[in-house]
Amino acid sequence: MDQVLIVAGFGRCGSSVMMQMLHAGGLPCFGEGPSFEEDENLPYSMTEPWLRQQIGKAVKILDPHLAPCKFSNVPRCVIWLDRNHREQAKSFVKFGRIVGGLPFSRRDVGPLAKGLQRDRPLAQRSLGTDQCETLFLTFENIIRTPLLAAEAVGEFLQVDCFDTDAAASVVRKRTVDCYKGLLEAELV
Numbered sequence: 001m002d003q004v005l006i007v008a009g010f011g012r013c014g015s016s017v018m019m020q021m022l023h024a025g026g027l028p029c030f031g032e033g034p035s036f037e038e039d040e041n042l043p044y045s046m047t048e049p050w051l052r053q054q055i056g057k058a059v060k061i062l063d064p065h066l067a068p069c070k071f072s073n074v075p076r077c078v079i080w081l082d083r084n085h086r087e088q089a090k091s092f093v094k095f096g097r098i099v100g101g102l103p104f105s106r107r108d109v110g111p112l113a114k115g116l117q118r119d120r121p122l123a124q125r126s127l128g129t130d131q132c133e134t135l136f137l138t139f140e141n142i143i144r145t146p147l148l149a150a151e152a153v154g155e156f157l158q159v160d161c162f163d164t165d166a167a168a169s170v171v172r173k174r175t176v177d178c179y180k181g182l183l184e185a186e187l188v
Contacts, residue, residue, distance in 0.1 A: 001027075001159060004051060004074060005058040008127055009081035010116050012091035014139035015060050017171060018081060021142075021150060025167035027157070028057045036060050048073055065119065065126040072128045079153065080129060082120075083139035089113040090178035098182055139176065146171035 005027070007018050019036035023029045031038030037060060046069045051059070055075065061067065089112035096102035124130075135156040142149040150167035172183070 001056050001157065002075060004054045004056075004076045005157070006064075006071075006076050006078045006127060007058055007060045007081070008064050008078055008123070009062065009083070010088065010119070010123070011062050012088045012095060013062075013081040013083045014137075014142050015062060015081055017142060018079060018137070018153075019058060019060050020170045021146075021153065021167040022058045024170045025150065025154070025162045025164065027159070027162060030054055030057050030059045051076075061127075063123065065123040067126065071126065072131060076127075077133040077135075077156070078127055078129050079135045079137060079156070080124060080127075081137055081139060081142075084176070085113040085116045086110075087176065087178050088116060088139075094178060095182070142171060143174060143176050 005022070007015050007022070009015055016033075016035050016037075019029055019031075020033055023033060023036070029036055036058075046061070046067050048069055051069055051071075051074045064071070086109065089109045092112055093104040093106070093108050096104045127134075133156070135152065137149055137152065146168040147164065149171075150164040153167065154162040154164045174183075
């Protein structure tokens with residue numbers, strides 16, 4: 001692969017499971033699983049030279065509209081992940097309370113969901129999804145039909161070595177609703 005594969009979306013969109021799928025399928029990935037967030041300051045510390053060093057790898061970038069990098073100068077393709085905004089906001093609130101100790105409440109879900117919907121076009125424009133090959137997937141489709149999602153990724157990447165069965169095998173059967181616990185903690 002002669003470009004960077006950017007796995008993008010907003011927090012709690014399924015980016016970790018997509019990175020796990022890519023890794024299991026045989027694609028080199030930046031960082032280590034299960035989260036593939038080696039540098040917690042990404043995207044804030046990202047530069048064009050750093051991103052160019054990642055050519056041939058998958059890189060997870062959440063909230064790409066906050067990145068200072070000019071993505072249009074880097075050869076790339078994008079997997080953009082969406083999720084039901086309300087369920088994503090619920091998951092964000094839960095994660096923020098448990099992991100970050102943030103004073104979120106149920107009242108924050110509605111405004112967060114609206115913000116996700118509002119910021120989506122801006123985030124996609126910042127990546128230049130209209131200027132590069134982009135695969136749009138949903139969290140719900142990945143969870144409900146992991147093999148179909150893995151096959152879509154394999155077709156998108158057009159690399160012979162991508163193992164769709166191995167990629168699909170990392171997806172845990174679960175509901176698409178906000179998970180009650182912290183799945184990340186169970187995977188470590």
